[in-house]
Amino acid sequence: MVKVKMFDASDALKARKVAVEMPPINSKEFYDVVDSRRSVRIYADDPVPEEVMRRAMEAALKAPTSSNLQVWEIHWVRSDDKKKALIKACLGQPAAATAQELVVFVARPDLWKRNNGWMIRHLESNSEAPGKAIQYFKKITKIVYNQGPLGVFRPFKWLWFTVRGFRKPTPREPIHKGHMDTWAHKTTALAAQTFMLAVRAEGFDSCPMEGLDSKRVKRLLGLPRGAGINMAISVGKRAEGGVYGPRFRFDAKHFIIEQ
Ligand SMILES: Cc1cc2nc3c(=O)[nH]c(=O)nc-3n(C[C@H](O)[C@H](O)[C@H](O)COP(=O)(O)O)c2cc1C
Known part of the structure; x- marks a missing residue:
């Protein structure tokens, strides 16, 4: 089984990190937009x-x-x-x-599986896509967002997250429909x-x-x-x-x- 460590920062922390040069931005115009909305x-x-x-x-x-x-x-x-x-x-x-x-x-929120499938297809069609990214959509998202038919996975997810959470930082949501709704509404509001x-x-x-x-x-x-x-x-x-x-x-x- 492939172990996907999406949030492993150890390599990034070891390396020297230099800021990337970006084109200049007119921040005043941005704040004018914010202030006049x-x-x-x-x-x-x-x-x-x-x-x-x-x-x-x-x-x-x-x-x-x-x-x-x-x-x-x-x-x-x-x-x-x-x-x-x-x-x-x-x-x-x-x-x-x-x-x-x-x-x-x-x-x-009801379309997450369709979009996840699209994402896998998109990444697999790109020979340069990092394996980690493909694994993320093949494994992690399917665990995180899948609630099972009629939500049967929910109590098991709750138990798993709760027990694991005693030992180490663990994402606690989404484990029910309300969480899935919040998840989708956050993204949509942005x-x-x-x-x-x-x-x-x-x-x-x-x-x-x-x-x-x-x-x-x-x-x-x-x-x-x-x-x-x-x-x-x-x-x-x-x-x-x-x-x-x-x-x-x-x-x-x-x-x-x-x-
Ligand atoms: C999620 C949301 C729902 C809102 N619904 C209404 C609405 O139904 N009718 C309305 O006149 N204004 C609505 N507003 C506008 C708020 O009343 C307004 O953003 C607030 O009074 C602050 O004013 P501003 O947007 O001019 O800064 C809504 C704002 C948000 C963020």
């Missing part, structure tokens, strides 16, 4: 060019994703009928009703935020929305039970009064904890 509730009538939407969605798919399994989907709702239904399912809120474009970010920052970088605005009827949205998009609605995001150009007041955050000292 606001949740917009009323949009102007200006349309959003199709290429802007496509570039922002492509950027979203470059977000980091756990085990690179990409358990996300972006549903761009373009037909008038579906848009109307989606606005209704978003409780008719102005951020949806006045939007030029609407997308829904969907978490797909894609959603990347999308919103890209939209802002293109000179447009957005609003994330979870004030929606997820059951109706799933039905509208033709999604199976295992899919989860992460958030809907509206896109357009902010109109006068479209941002409800200045940005407010609690004092960072409550949230940035150094220890």
Whole structure:
């Protein structure tokens, strides 16, 4: 049996490590994007060019994703009928009703096995792919994410992780459906935020929305039970009064904890 030691840092710790030269980055522009992104509730009538939407969605798919399994989907709702239904399912809120474009970010924990298979095929077709990476997707992910038919592996995983965890650091999740959902939603939310920052970088605005009827949205998009609605995001150009007041955050000292 091949023993896959994915997290063995001993070689890297021994070697001298030199920073790689990277092209310069204009950090001010990045912070301008972050600072000027606001949740917009009323949009102007200006349309959003199709290429802007496509570039922002492509950027979203470059977000980091756990085990690179990409358990996300972006549903761009373009037909008038579906848009109307989606606005209704978003409780008719102005951020949806006045939007030029609407997308829904969907978490797909149920597709991890399909994507794992794609990953193995991709790596095996590349003669330079490291054996360690192939083993990771052939062995590790299959242990970590597989819950067995109807979740039969769950109690055994719990027992294994708990007993092993007494002796050494051991990943404790995912061992039930809730963990799998959290796992997929984390990855999907990073894609959603990347999308919103890209939209802002293109000179447009957005609003994330979870004030929606997820059951109706799933039905509208033709999604199976295992899919989860992460958030809907509206896109357009902010109109006068479209941002409800200045940005407010609690004092960072409550949230940035150094220890
Ligand atoms: C997951 C999530 C769900 C949200 N849902 C809604 C929503 O349904 N409707 C809405 O108007 N704003 C929604 N918001 C926007 C927040 O209210 C907003 O981000 C927050 O007030 C901070 O304002 P800012 O985004 O302008 O910095 C949501 C934000 C997040 C992250």
